[in-house]
Amino acid sequence: DAKTTQPPSMDCAEGRAANLPCNHSTISGNEYVYWYRQIHSQGPQYIIHGLKNNETNEMASLIITEDRKSSTLILPHATLRDTAVYYCIVLPTTGGTSYGKLTFGQGTILTVHP
């Protein structure tokens, strides 16, 4: 399974965009990029996922580079409630033994300041 590398921590001012990078240089063609976050030891929460096109939903945008070796999660207007640990995970979603086995690294601790 492809490994991911994220910065251990980032800060962001409230109301500004938070851009969280993730490196996944060994990603395979059938692996998607997923983002989850964990707020204060609660259960992780799904944010967004994508294969190769940029994606946007009500929570965030996901920008994947053309070579798919890295991606950026964008929270367009960060709030204090967005303070959390953000995990970037690559995962095949076409079945096989790796399906569903989320591999959580250390993630990025995002702190949103007033």
Place this chain on the structure above:
Amino acid sequence: NAGVTQTPKFQVLKTGQSMTLQCAQDMNHEYMSWYRQDPGMGLRLIHYSVGAGITDQGEVPNGYNVSRSTTEDFPLRLLSAAPSQTSVYFCASSPLPGQGHTEAFFGQGTRLTVV
């Protein structure tokens, strides 16, 4: 729609005791899994199941047992609790490929302390 429900939320065990952590989901998901999270660490997969009657080991299965008799329930058993099993346990469920969105839904966790 409750999602994924874990019970109990907190538990203190003595070394050597056994117990079962309960997990139930009401989304008709075939895939369910158990993770543990130690302080300052990411989640690690203990066991998972791709449907009723089918279970398999994850990254850290030793000391734990699971069974899947129904689609809804996926209990995790600690056979003989050890202090090293002090952790926060999360249950998750997700649909199988082709059954809709593939994101995982997590419970709120069970905080277990073994003394």
